[in-house]
Structure formats: C-alpha cells, structure tokens
Amino acid sequence: MNNDDQDLKQLWQQQATPTVVLTQEALQKQARTFQRRTAWRNGMEYVTGVLVIVVFAFYIKAFPFWLMRLGSALIIVGSLVLMWQMHRRASSQRMPGSGADMSCLEFHRAALVRQRDALRSVWLWYVGPLVPGMVVFRYGVESALDPSAPFARGWIANVAIALVLLIVIGINLLAARKLQRKIDQLDRDAAEQA
DSSP, rough: OHHHHHOOOOHHHHHHHHOOOOOHHEEEHHHHHHHHHHHHHHHHHHHHHHHHHHHHHHHHHHHOHHHHHHHHHHHHHHHHHHHHHHHHHOOOOOOOOOOSSOHHHHHHHHHHHHHHHHHHHHIIIIGGGGGGHHHHHHHHHHHHHHHHHSSSOOOHHHHHHHHHHHHHHHHHHHHHHHHHHHHHHHHHHHHHHO
16 A cells, blocks of 8 residues: 555544534434325325225135135235234324423334334235235136136246245335334434433
8 A cells, every 4th residue: 555545544534523413303304204104105005905905805706716715805804914913013103292201312213113123024914914815816726717817827926926925025124124224323323412
C-alpha cells in the first residue's frame, strides 16, 4: 500500500461519524407510516382472502367430485384461519396518545418486532392452513378430472404450486430480515441518544 492510500485510509478512519438525532416527531412519522403500510397490506390480504373464499365456494357447487369439493371446503376454512391469524398476529396497532405509558420509541419498536415475528412464522399461520385443502383439491384434480379439463395436471403443476408457496415464505423471511435491520438501527439510534 503506498503513502497516498495509507493517508486516505487514515483520513477515512478518523472522520467523525454523523450522529442521528432521533426526534419525537421523526419517530411518530415513522411509526404512523409503518402502521399505515401494515394496515394497507393487511387490507389487501383480507380482500384476497375473501376472493379465494368466493372462488372455492363456487367450486364446491361447480364440481361434482367429492375430493375437489372437500379440498375447496378445506381451502375456505384455511383462508378463514389465515385471515384470523393475520388479524391476531399482524394487524396494525393504534399509536399511543400523549398520556400513554408507552413511549413512541417503545411503541414503534414493539410494532416492528411484532411484524418481524409474524413474517418469520408465515409458513405456519399463512401457508400452513392452506396446504391440506390444496393437497386434497389437487388430488381431486389429478384423479377425477378429464385430462382436457381447464386445470393444469401433472407434477409440473404441483411443483409450480409448491414453488409459489416457497417463494411466499422466502419473500416474507426477507422482509423479516429487513425489519430486523430497522429494529437494530432504532436500537443503535436510541443508545446514541441515551
């Protein structure tokens, strides 16, 4: 390493790190934005869940095959469980008022942790309730429908469905990691100001 490189490295190491000022207003804005995004995401999930229920209720009436009807009923039940779990685990929370026991920092951190934990366990409460119905429904498609039916048949269709579920799990795990980084940054910023 030549002298110029060494000088640059020393200069870089000696420079002052800017301190982030974590104001109450900035925290409130972050918390409100996060809660709005959470509510929007959940609203879209609820709409999707209702659409799934409507479609599979139609399938119960439309298909004469008992396996497809049973699979459709299980998917409806799974969707209801999923929506209930989403409300229980991942619904947005109300910001504390000015006289609350919890500070905005504590509230925002707790909301981030809650969403992170929900995203980490999405395989259990989001994907899990749908799997039994999907398996039964797909078995009904494979065994009862004529090969010319509109549903895709064969292992390629089943692998594609499994891949979609794995991608959903993966996307949620990545989102959980991103939230963990926000939690870590919030902790660092709070520690610097303490």
